[in-house]
Amino acid sequence: DASYDAITCVYLFHELTQEVREKIVNEMYRVLKPGGMVVFTDSMQLGDRPELDANIDAFTDFNEPNYSDYVRTDLGA
Secondary structure: OOOEEEEEEEOOHHHOOHHHHHHHHHHHHHHEEEEEEEEEEOOOOOOOOHHHHHHHHHHHHHOOOOHHHHHOOOOOO
């Protein structure tokens, strides 16, 4: 518990179900030291680039079964 100064998560969340994403976030909070930093990057969300929203679900055609749910998840930026 509270043993890491920083945690990174790079292009992982869109590969996971909502349930697993929630478990990972809880674990990040558990192991992150007070004042620590989480560095997170993944693909864009709905609304990040509104001109692309109409076609954002096309990415699921490339064997990305969790992508559609991911882009609709409020990550609480």
